[in-house]
Amino acid sequence: MNRSGHFTRILAVFAVFLGISGTAVSASPVKTDHVTAKIVAEPGTLTPGSTLWVMLHLKIKEGWHTYWKNPGDSGQPPEITWELPDGVSAGAIEWPYPEPLPYGPLLNYGYSHDAYHLVPITLASNWTEGKPVDLKATVNWLVCADICVPESGSFNVSIPTADTPQQTSLDAALLFQEARAKLPVEMDWSAGFAKAGDKFILEITGPNLQSGNIKKATFFPNEWGLVEPSAPQALNARANGLSLALTPGQKPDTKKFDGVLVLTEAVADGPVTRAFKISARHDENIAAAAPVGALPINLSGDSAGSANDLGFLTAVLFAVLGGIILNLMPCVFPVLSMKAMALIRHAEKDMSTVRLHGLAYAGGVLLCFAILAGALIALKSGGQSVGWGFQLQSPIFVAAMAYLFFLLGLNLSGVFDVGGSLLGAGSGLAARSGYSGSFFTGVLAAIVSTPCTAPFMGVALGYALTQPAAQSIGIFLALGVGFALPYLVLTFVPALVRLLPRPGAWMERTRQFLAFPLYASVAWLIWVIAIQTGPNGVFAALGGMVLIGFAIWLWTLARGSGAGGSIVARVLSLGSVAGAIALMVGLTALAPGSSVTRMAAGQTANGPTYESFSADRLSALRAAGTPVFINMTAAWCITCEVNDRVALASKTIANRFDDLGIAYLKGDWTNGDPEITALLESFGRSGVPLYVLYGPGDAKPVLLPQLLTETIVLNALQNLSTKSQITAKPDRSSS
Amino acid sequence: MTMPSLTRRDALLLAGGAALVASVSPIGLIGTALAAPKPGLAAPAFSATDSNGKTHNLADYKGKTVILEWTNHLCPYVAKHYGTDNMQALQREATKDGIVWLSVISSAPDTQGYVKAEEANKLTAERKAAPTAVLLDPMGKVGRTYDARVTPHMYIIDASGKLVYMGGIDDKATTNWDDVKTAQNYVRAALDDMAKGKPVSNAVTRAYGCTVKYDS
Secondary structure, three states: OOHHHHHHHHHHHHHHHHHOOOOOOEOOOEEOOOEEEEEEEOOOOOOOOOEEEEEEEEEEOOOOEEEEEEEEOOOOOOEEEEEOOOOEEEOOOEOOOOEEEEEOOEEEEEEEOEEEEEEEEEEOOOOOOOOOEEEEEEEEEEEEOOOEEEEEEEEEEEEOOOOOOOOOOHHHHHHHHHHHHOOOEOOOOEEEEEEEOOEEEEEEEOOOOOHHHEEEEEEEEOOOOOEOOOOOOEEEEEOOEEEEEEOEOOOOOOOOEEEEEEEEEEEOOEEEEEEEEEEEEEOHHHHHOOOOOOOOOEOOHHHOHHHHHOOHHHHHHHHHHHHHHHOOOOOOHHHHHHHHHHHHHHOOOOHHHHHHHHHHHHHHHHHHHHHHHHHHHHHHHOOOOOOOOHHHHOHHHHHHHHHHHHHHHHHHHOOOOOOOOOOOOOHHHOOOHHHHHHHHHHHHHHHHHOOOOOOOHHHHHHHHOOOOHHHHHHHHHHHHHHHHHHHHHHHHOHHHHHHOOOOOHHHHHHHHHOHHHHHHHHHHHHHHHHHHHHHHHHHHHHHHHHHHHHHHHHHHHHHHOOHHHHHHHHHHHHHHHHHHHHHHHHHHHHOOOOOOOOOOOEEOOOOOEEEEOOHHHHHHHHHOOOOEEEEEEOOOOHHHHHHHHHOOOOHHHHHHHHHHOOEEEEEEOOOOOHHHHHHHHHOOOOOOOEEEEEOOOOOOOEEEOOOOOHHHHHHHHHHHHHHHOOOOOOOOOOO | OOOHHHHHHHHHHHHHHHHHHHHHHHHHHOOOOOOOOOOOOEOOOOEEEEOOOOEEEHHHHOOOOEEEEEOOOOOHHHHHHHHOOHHHHHHHHHHHOOOEEEEEEOOOOOOOOOOOHHHHHHHHHHHOOOOOEEEEOOOOHHHHHOOOOEEOEEEEEOOOOEEEEEEOOEOOOOOOOOHHHHOOEHHHHHHHHHHOOOOOOOOEOOOOOEEOOOOO
């Protein structure tokens, strides 16, 4: 062989040596004025016919940022131009979720400090065995602070394909872990959007999507023009889901509503942020689902949208106006009308008495709203995500309201008469004790108004919940003032009362008519129960209403009959009521996610098989020295659900569990469980999720992070096998 | 009578109620935002001084097509179009056809792109630019009226005062000078459509560039 041939061979051997020298496969970093850029390959082997991921990592100078694939109002995302040998292909960049970067009135989407861009590199199956893959890339990026600087860099990366185990570099592994945790994942939620007024409503629903613990939600559209980046996004809870009100951008293409939804959920040890791929289809039913008077819930103030721009005075005005309009809602109108009609009957009499009744009514209303405000503030400072109407997330409360409306409806229909004082529509008005009757009518009116909302009210209350306690209560009281105002005005202005029609037969007919809006409210509340607890819940609630009707009949009998019969009747009546209440309470057992079959032994699709957790089973396994993986989850924990699907539901994991002989115990903490609580506390945790890996023998347990990726789990299993020297079977998966 | 104190209270309450009701009525005015410019609607009016001290109002140009070009000479995206003579050529073509071309500088004092009158004129001469005038808008009034977000951001107003185009100058959102040759120029396409009497086919496009450096 001639000299150059020798030389080439030496070089080739040298190159192969460099390739398997045990350092992470990466190009040497390119340093520009504002960025240190490098391309790193994920630890692993690139074999013919398989894919390995590489990452462009931009470490950005403090105060500067680069951009996401949709940069927002301005900016430009990085662009990679690859020069690849034949048989090698590079896929599109996978982008971790961005952060919002405000600039004056504008908003960009991008990254500060670190930007990761993952690219899949695929090798053809006919690749020469052992030949390394030499990638060349030219990357352009725009990095901005208040000015923008276009920068670029060239990279050469050589990835070995020899079947020698690559020493994993901790840096590369950590980088990929960090990046993968931020990649948007797919969930089997359904996403729909519709235009409602001048906004887009994006609605996400899923069987276990309980939005109670969501602290923040942001939607990042994939393309320019769909959504106005700088506009706030008002978050609302729905039964089994949530909705966001988005402001349309300059060129909304409503054929494609794609983007990334970033949710921050409050779990056991702090907030967990996760991104989800959203591809919403147009759904007209969504706009229709937000009528005035339906579920109005706004979650805790951070995402209260335009409410944050309100001033205090404007919020007060909105609250007063909302309160006035609230009188017209089907929940409230019947109650108020009956009160007004009582007023008519006594208008001839002492006007000052009438006024005092009006004030008593207002007092009842204000007290009730003040108590509600206090409760909401207390709950909110306790860390709960609450908003007006949050109580409607509890099926028990919904059922109780349904019972109440049913009762009131029956009263108006004339099924029973409670001596007239139920709605102040009787002779009690003239007596001093009638004042307390009016007071409690005020309380009642306030209570029945809670399922309903009115225009202006939602915005004002959303704002109220972002303010300190004093201002918050002030706005709620303003709502109460607005609510009580129509009736107050009637009692104070004699002229208006004289305008009311003279008493007559029409009053009785009107009274019966007004029962129907109440029955309609009952129907709507049963629908809510249906969504929350399914058909069984509906049966329980309707059964409860039957029992209530029965109890009422017995009670009226009791009043009419003699002493002995009356006691029996009253006892039976109370018994029926107790039965109705029991059915109502039993509704919690029917809340989604706590169905009896859920935590029997099972298997998430493709994932490892698990058994139901119990303290005894754990001790037995540990006594035998078996390695155990514990997963504590709950139906209302979105993070838990996502981790299950994204990190624990793959054949790779299932196989590794098998190979290592790991027993998988899963605990469902949805309804609380003292054994699970005890285990959580033993690890210093107050809630879920909790992931614990016990090695074989008496190895100390290892806690995994709350945000799981498949890599994290595999690495933990890897450490387990290395530590205990269990020989793992060769990796079965080839891609 | 037993109620003298109540009567006073009545009056107070009534007064309070009336005040509340009265204050509630201006609610209609709350929350009116500035109407954002939209193609198909009348272009918002503006008034600004140019680099020679002359005042320009949109109303002055009724009967003529007006092009507004937001610019910042230090922005790499603007440099791409001026460095390749792309912007100047467009300005020459347009002004030759009697179109009024107004370059607008909305950078606040001490921010990137801010220039005083004589420097603005110097730049125009150096770059051989051919606008009808360069409007100095350091307070950002015109910029905010038109919701100008980046430089370059282009707006075309037809002879009747209607906004017919708003968006980018072309479809290649890069700082690469070579891309000017191969990009589809939206402004030229819009002017072609208007010359043929057709409605502008791409009335709204994404404007790319550096953010306009408004004050605050």
